[in-house]
Amino acid sequence: MKIALIVISIVLIAIVLLQGGAEGNDGSFTSGGNSDLFANRKERGGELFISRFTLILGVAFMVICAII
Numbered sequence: 001m002k003i004a005l006i007v008i009s010i011v012l013i014a015i016v017l018l019q020g021g022a023e024g025n026d027g028s029f030t031s032g033g034n035s036d037l038f039a040n041r042k043e044r045g046g047e048l049f050i051s052r053f054t055l056i057l058g059v060a061f062m063v064i065c066a067i068i
Helices: 002-018 046-067
Strands: none
Touching: 002 046
16 A cells, blocks of 8 residues: 555656646736636646546545555
């Protein structure tokens, strides 16, 4: 069980690093503006797969941690 937790955590870190950053990041966090920070963005193709895979790995990580 602990080996599965280690493998899931390493893959989860790699997948999170593969996710794209926020496009058009113009310093919204530092200037206080909220122009399109939470704009609806549709994910497609590989981006959708990575997003769902991250969700699945995150849930698996939490479940294994709760079991241990």
